[in-house]
Amino acid sequence: MTINALPQRVNRGARLRLTARGRRALAGALLIPAVLGVGAGIAQIPTAMAGHEQQAAAAYEQFDTYTVMGGETLWSIAEKVAGDRDVRDVVHEIMRLNNLPNANVQAGQQLALPNFN
Known part of the structure; x- marks a missing residue:
């Protein structure tokens, strides 16, 4: 088949x-x-x-307080506390500590300054 x-x-x-x-x-x-x-x-x-x-x-748990005097700027304040640190970094740190939107400060304003000790 x-x-x-x-x-x-x-x-x-x-x-x-x-x-x-x-x-x-x-x-x-x-x-x-x-x-x-x-x-x-x-x-x-x-x-x-x-x-x-x-x-x-x-x-920076501890910080110093500072009262802004007439004619001072955030930069001039940062120069006083910066020591051997970069002033730009100190300005930024002050702005962060105080929750500042810009670097403008006014006489009589209370600021928290970083304690670098």
Whole structure:
């Protein structure tokens, strides 16, 4: 008994073809973890910076108070207390301690000065 079988066609090298919708779904599936990772990293920045400020504040737990005299500037006050430190850093530290939005001070204003001792 002879069976005549039709030759089976073997498709070698068949490739997966994605539709536009499939490509969008695949791109979304690959991008979502990356976006979430970047978002989580960005969300940690304020916490990390707050920790740094708390460490800096802990170094200056004690501070001196100073009353601004007429004609004085924040720079001139910082020069008096800076010692061998960079005056720009001292100005910044005084602004941070007093939560000043800029370097403007007025006569009679009370300032907290960092205690560098």
